[in-house]
Amino acid sequence: MPDQNARHPDDDLTLPAPRAGGIAARAAAALRPASAPDYFQGLNPEQREAVETLDGPLLVLAGAGTGKTRVLTTRIAHILALGKARPFEILSVTFTNKAAREMRERVGKLLGEAAEGMQWLGTFHSIGTRILRRHAELAGLSSSFTILDTDDQIRLLKQVLSAENIDDKRWPARQLAFAIDGWKNRALAPKDVPAGEAQSFAAGRGAELYAIYQARLRQLNAVDFGDLLLEPIRLFREHPDVLEQYHRRFKYMLVDEYQDTNVAQYLWLRLLAKGSSNLACVGDDDQSIYGWRGAEVENILRFEKDFPGAKVVRLERNYRSTGHILNAASHLIAHNQGRLGKTLRPQTELGEKVTVAGAWDSGEEARQIGDEIESLQTKGHKLDEIAILVRASFQMREFEERFITLGLPYRVVGGPRFYERAEIRDALAYLRVVASPADGLAFERIYNTPKRGLGDAALKQIVDLSRAEEVPLLEAARRLLDGPDLKPKPRSTLKELVQSFDRWSALIDKIPHTALAEQVLEESGYTDMWTKDRSAEAQGRLENLKELVRSMEPFENLRGFLEHVSLVMDADRGPGEDAVTIMTLHAAKGLEYDTVFLPGWEEGLFPHQRSLDESGRAGLEEERRLAYVGVTRARRRAKVWFASNRRIHGMWQSSLPSRFLDELPEADVDVIEAPATFGGGSGGMGGSYGASRFDRAEPFKSTYDTPGWRRAQENRGPASPGPGARRSGPMTIEGELVASSTAKSAGFGKGARVFHQKFGNGTVVEVDGNKLTVAFDKAGHKRVVDSFVKAA
DNA sequence: GTATCCTCGATTTTT
DNA sequence: TCGAGGATAC
Helix, strand or coil: CCCCCHHHHCCCCCCCHHHHHHHHHHHHHHHHHCCEEEEEEEEHHHHHHHHHHHCCCCCEEEEECCCCHHHHHHHHHHHHHCCCCCCEEEEEEEHHHHHHHHHHHHHHHHHHHHHCCCCCEEHHHHHHHHHHHHCHHHCCCCCEECCCCCCHHHHHHHHHHHCCCCCCCCHHHHHHHHHHHCCCCCCCCCCHHHHHHHHCCCCCHHHHHHHHHHHHHCCCCCCCCCCHHHHHHHHHHCCCHHHHHHHCCCCCEEEHHHHCCCCHHHHHHHHHCCCCCCCCECEEEEHHHCHCCCHHHHHHHHHHHHHHEEEEEEECCCCCCCHHHHHHHHHCCCCCCCCCCCEEHHHHHCCCCCEEEEEEEEHHHHHHHHHHHHHHHHHCCCCCHEEEEEEHHHHHHHHHHHHHHHHHEEECCCCCCHCHHHHHHHCCCCCCHHHCCCCHHHHHHHCCCCCCCCHHHHHHHHHHHHHHCCHHHHHHHHHHHHHHCCCCHHHHHHHHHHHHHHHHHHHHCCCHHHHHHHHHHHHHHHHHHHHHHCCCCCCHHHHHHHHHHHHCCCCCCCHHHHHHHHHEEEEECCCCCCCCCEEEEHHHCCEEEEEECCCCCCCCCEEEEEHHHHHHHHHHHHHHHHHHHCCCCCEEEEEEEEEEEEEEEEEEEECCHHHHHHCCCCCHEECCCCCCCCCCCCCCCCCCCCCCHHHCCCCCCCCHHCCHHHHHHHHCCCCCCCCCCCCCCCCCCCHHHHHCCCCCCCCCCCEEEEEEEEEEEEEEEEEEEEEEEEEEEECEEEEEHHHHEEEE
């Protein structure tokens, strides 16, 4: 999506552009029929209520697959059709560019060109940028400020650390970046950082370094992502007249995925909502899975308190998935305590039960899933409608390898994205310097790429001069050429580089930006560098560079393109051939597939041990929400898998089925006994020791035959706890843990000698229900399920 | 400036 | 176990 900023001339806040008003008026006329407007067609009563409740704060609790986007877009159409506001008077915020793009498209379908006038539809960050550019001087910036990405941020922090004589081995820049991000997420300026936290970096210098970093940003006329939220907040607080302008401007405000907002975003919204108070937030507390990067579920849980008189509408009719899938998901998520309470109601038949199956190890898990996909394919299912959702990306590899063997087309979502590739970042760095010669970080990135013999020594001279004279790096380089300090060789190379940049910069308004980009890449020797490179990726990198130039075409100029890139960092990739999708659960939020495979439901992996260790119960609940997100991606088939052995950090570990399996309702789940392909796999393992397939089925069965499991069945109860009912968690998590670990044991006592297929012989040192701690003679202490060992 | 050795860490990720 | 990234040696 080309950024709107690039296309729309800056409008004046106080004088609405008449052109846009015309569009709105036409849209309104087109949409205003005699009776109920067409766009209400097919909305259920709750959705309609959410659309029609226009005045005052509104929270729409939209469960998975309940038509959330539809409500948002129809609401916009309704506001415009009633003439309550013009397109540019609606603030509509999303989290990702993808969501913003989709929203714009769908509004476009409803309204046609009126969607074009929606200048304030975008991500928190893009809207923040827009606001900040308008009032840059009030924030000590010029309106052409650059936006640093994570890489630039780290580079700058490294500079700060070295200038402050802090050993960056002991106190890595990454760690400081992480801390600063955390503070910014919570809208803390350097002076607001709690003393205790500042203490945690570089012997108490955390807040001080943060302050120095901020000062450096200002010097560079740059902001980081956090500033795009923080600076507008500061602006609004310190300049009530500015805030007032936006209050007048935004008649209606809509926020998507409200459960993902962090403190800064929340404050930002609160300030703006002091105007009209027509703030509609849509979200689902049960799908809050980004706590680890600053999202505060509390924001959504507290909505009614924060915005007095708020109306809450629950969307619970799910049009996506069949009954068993929804029942399973609802029952699972009901184990969480901190939630607003909401149960998905199926609108169609029960369909297929959710299946749960176990595999001996992760390799077998991948083989079985691969086989199942092939069989679905023979039955005529499209691969595009099949997804494998994993907890952690290392799980993907096994599937990829298997699918390559099978010749099964797949696509991996995630991974290094287009704009993060080294060659793209290098090319962009060149263009950034051309567009804004003061961009020191970009200059630093490419001043010796391709290698031109400018080493650290020359760089240090430039940096020192830049500091001493308080000028940008490029300017410092220029001055250095006039002085006596440079050796002849670097002098001539540097001179050529500086002159090249002067030449390119002069061309900015003279030739098309795509042609300029090509010229820069050519003359700088950058393309050459890859042409000469004999490595395997070089060809692909050259392709990427061409793709980059192509992607610049829709933009008016270089500046517009760079703005887009700094915020978007994401390139559309075409649909391509029919293929299975492999991605993380996090990446799957908002998507849906007919068939969803959910491998790796094992304790330690899912829920992830680290999440439990770091965040305790809150961590567990977020993991459970992730499981809920996973299951609710499925329209017709959800297939959960676990493996009893998995290689973690290169070492085989035996694993126990996830507690989340215990939390699925038996009535909606089929436990699959693995087909008899045991031992028929790759590698030398398996098969030879004559184990029966029940070796695998058994631990699973025993897990199910627990008091916790039975209690879970009894607690299934009616599907809906009723609006507003806060389910206090029908069963305690601790209870279930104890329950599943007090399952009947296969009868090994302390001191018994046992044999395990992977770990060999050992002695039982502890018995905890059906889980044994065994001191293996060779493999050390391990926890295993009793049915995996035999009496030795 | 580049090759090789070694050490460390190993969920999730957007802007 | 394996890979990236930094440090060291040439």
